[in-house]
Amino acid sequence: MGARTAEEIIDKANSAGVKLVRFLFSDTNACVRGKSSSIATAAQRFKSGIGIVKATMAQNLLDHLQTDSGYSATGEVRLIPDLDTFRLLPYTAASASVLCDLHELDGQPWVSCPRSFLKKQIASAAEMGFHVRAAFEPEFMLGVMEGGDFKPIDRGLCFSSQSMNAADRFITRLFDCLERQDLKVEQYYAELGAGQHELSIQPAPALQAADNLVIYRETTYGVAQEFGLTATFMPKRSAEDAGNGCHLHLSLWNNGSNDEQTNLFYDARNSQQGNLSEIGLQFTAGILTHLKALTALTCSSVNSYRRLKPRSWSSAYTCWGIDNREAAVRVPSLFAGLENQTCNIELKVVDATANPYLALGAVIACGLDGVRRKLKVPPAVWCDPSELSDEEMIAGQVERLPQSLNEALTELEADLFLFQQLGAELANTFIVVKTSEVSAYLDDAAFEFSTHLLRY
Ligand code: GLU
Ligand code: MG
Numbered sequence: 001m002g003a004r005t006a007e008e009i010i011d012k013a014n015s016a017g018v019k020l021v022r023f024l025f026s027d028t029n030a031c032v033r034g035k036s037s038s039i040a041t042a043a044q045r046f047k048s049g050i051g052i053v054k055a056t057m058a059q060n061l062l063d064h065l066q067t068d069s070g071y072s073a074t075g076e077v078r079l080i081p082d083l084d085t086f087r088l089l090p091y092t093a094a095s096a097s098v099l100c101d102l103h104e105l106d107g108q109p110w111v112s113c114p115r116s117f118l119k120k121q122i123a124s125a126a127e128m129g130f131h132v133r134a135a136f137e138p139e140f141m142l143g144v145m146e147g148g149d150f151k152p153i154d155r156g157l158c159f160s161s162q163s164m165n166a167a168d169r170f171i172t173r174l175f176d177c178l179e180r181q182d183l184k185v186e187q188y189y190a191e192l193g194a195g196q197h198e199l200s201i202q203p204a205p206a207l208q209a210a211d212n213l214v215i216y217r218e219t220t221y222g223v224a225q226e227f228g229l230t231a232t233f234m235p236k237r238s239a240e241d242a243g244n245g246c247h248l249h250l251s252l253w254n255n256g257s258n259d260e261q262t263n264l265f266y267d268a269r270n271s272q273q274g275n276l277s278e279i280g281l282q283f284t285a286g287i288l289t290h291l292k293a294l295t296a297l298t299c300s301s302v303n304s305y306r307r308l309k310p311r312s313w314s315s316a317y318t319c320w321g322i323d324n325r326e327a328a329v330r331v332p333s334l335f336a337g338l339e340n341q342t343c344n345i346e347l348k349v350v351d352a353t354a355n356p357y358l359a360l361g362a363v364i365a366c367g368l369d370g371v372r373r374k375l376k377v378p379p380a381v382w383c384d385p386s387e388l389s390d391e392e393m394i395a396g397q398v399e400r401l402p403q404s405l406n407e408a409l410t411e412l413e414a415d416l417f418l419f420q421q422l423g424a425e426l427a428n429t430f431i432v433v434k435t436s437e438v439s440a441y442l443d444d445a446a447f448e449f450s451t452h453l454l455r456y
Helices: 006-015 039-048 054-057 114-127 160-168 168-180 206-226 278-298 356-372 390-395 405-414 418-421 424-442 445-455
Strands: 020-026 031-037 050-055 076-081 095-103 131-146 149-152 184-190 196-201 230-232 247-252 320-322 329-331 343-345
Touching: 006 039, 006 131, 020 039, 020 076, 020 114, 020 206, 031 039, 031 050, 031 206, 031 278, 039 076, 050 054, 050 405, 054 196, 054 424, 095 114, 095 278, 114 131, 131 206, 131 320, 131 356, 160 168, 160 320, 168 206, 184 343, 206 230, 206 356, 247 278, 247 356, 278 343, 278 356, 278 405, 278 418, 329 418, 356 418, 356 445, 405 418, 405 424, 424 445
Parallel strands: 020 095, 320 329
Antiparallel strands: 020 031, 050 076, 076 095, 131 149, 131 196, 131 230, 131 247, 184 196, 247 343, 329 343
């Protein structure tokens, strides 16, 4: 953006003809909600924030308020904008947006604010001397709605240029809209599923990486609307087709200035273990130790568990491997000459129904737990883990991931560390909201598919 003071932002918005500024946040379900301020009063609202009822975080995917969370008709917070996230929205007539934290009326971050939770985990990492870099890698499907059914725009082969042609005008516009909002596109290709495409964004500091995913999804939906198309990030659009993952790439760096930064995950000598450093291995061990509970926060919908199946490249087991696309944590091979920059781990157990702030914050918390406790990783897995015998699984500490949201929520409740990191109020709200969705979709797959298509 360049312009960052409130006055500069308002000037810029006025000259771009902006009439409304959306104050947005990502709710418990990763659905983006908020309120808009007229540009005429935006300067004041930047300072005071906009009021919203706490109970919004206790609304489930059907917008049914879950009062068991403790939130109900009373209780108010403020949407406090982070002006660094201000963006003109190229796919709207005259709107801009700003991403917000949720603060109590006394100005303190609200305990159930997902973005503040991520900030807290980033601060814990910084106290240990770590600067977290991350990138979400969303996959989505593009289609048209016909009589309530989603018809993919192409049925081309994975990575095929025919599919690229089918989506070309859409992707070009999406690329342009993302770059105009300061998201740096890295790669684009057609994926395996019908109408499935993947356009990835360069890694960024952790908070920005989560903000980027919010902006990315907003933009994808907005551009799809311009073309009369529907874009969906739902984890499993149909039982027969590929899933939509939202893999998370992560690395830890030292806290030096940009020029001096060193990737603390990289160890040139450890080629046997994907060149991961001791810190990288411990961080991975922390993730694997907590992974079954973590899954509730990274794959947060009933629909998510249709995706996490063996032989889907989504991962289905708690294991890690080098360039192993069936492993929950994949260590991608390094690029020659770019070893320091490209060394990272990829968590595959993530989809776009996860609130990116909760998911990334929780992954950081678990990784740091591994570093603090100097946890050891089990041996890397070099095959499809579904082919391991029971004995090999026990010996290698390989376990099946939760097979339903309900199972994942039970794991979360039992993981004292993760529960405490979230704090009882946030954890309880999350579990209550998600449990209500488990009940809502019980025995009604058609209802589940249709609402997830609508929301994601
Ligand atoms: N679509 C796969 C998933 O659901 C990922 C395919 C890949 O990019 O490796 O995670
Ligand atoms: Mg992919």
